[in-house]
Amino acid sequence: MRSFRCSFVTGWFPPLFLLRLRPDDQACPVEYALDVIGGKWKGVLLYHLIEGTKRFNEFRKLCPNITHRMLTLQLRELERDGIIHRKVYQQVPPKVEYSLTELGMTLVPIIRMMKEWGDKHKGHREATDEKAE
Template identity: 50%
Template sequence: MKKRSYTCGLDAAIDVMGGKWKGLILFSLGDGPLRFGELRRAVPGISERMLILQLREMENSGLVHREVYHQVPPKVEYSLTDFGRSLNTALVPLGEWGEANMDRIEAIP
């Protein structure tokens, strides 16, 4: 893996959680583990393919843990790692800012 160089902490944080969906996935997993179908319903508008890709990236970066239960039918749960929980905690103020300014943001042409 190529070593990355960042200009600041925000640059590093955006790299690990960048994109439209990762923040919503982190938020959805904040209350506890979810199965794939539950997670897909918790993140409206995401396609199955995109959810799979995002979960793989998040697992590779250490944000999400994938637990496979060997049973019939097969069961897979996704949960946040400590690293993922720490990022989720850091995103709370950003979410609060977004909530407080949603009307203004929606009005931007």
């Protein structure tokens, strides 16, 4: 089994593609953070939650390229990790709202910094692609 060395702690750890660990089982703090907020959509969903509570279909409109299944999975993982709160209203038709938890609010500065970085560097990839051609 291949392993990698985490520079933040001592010891050897199996790569995630061989062993899927829960975040609280991971010894590397960067690995833990990326497991919680990593993935194609989690950062985007968290960015939209900074503005306030959202409903499922609001996310679908804000992120038209995400599938229904993927949105459900990403929201469930964020809820499981204590980053978002899912509030179900007992009414017909059903109403469910998502909001950041206190723990999720601690990610706001990070998400904002990621947005600033993206704004500043989003043209870099296109420039690199043009040079390659």
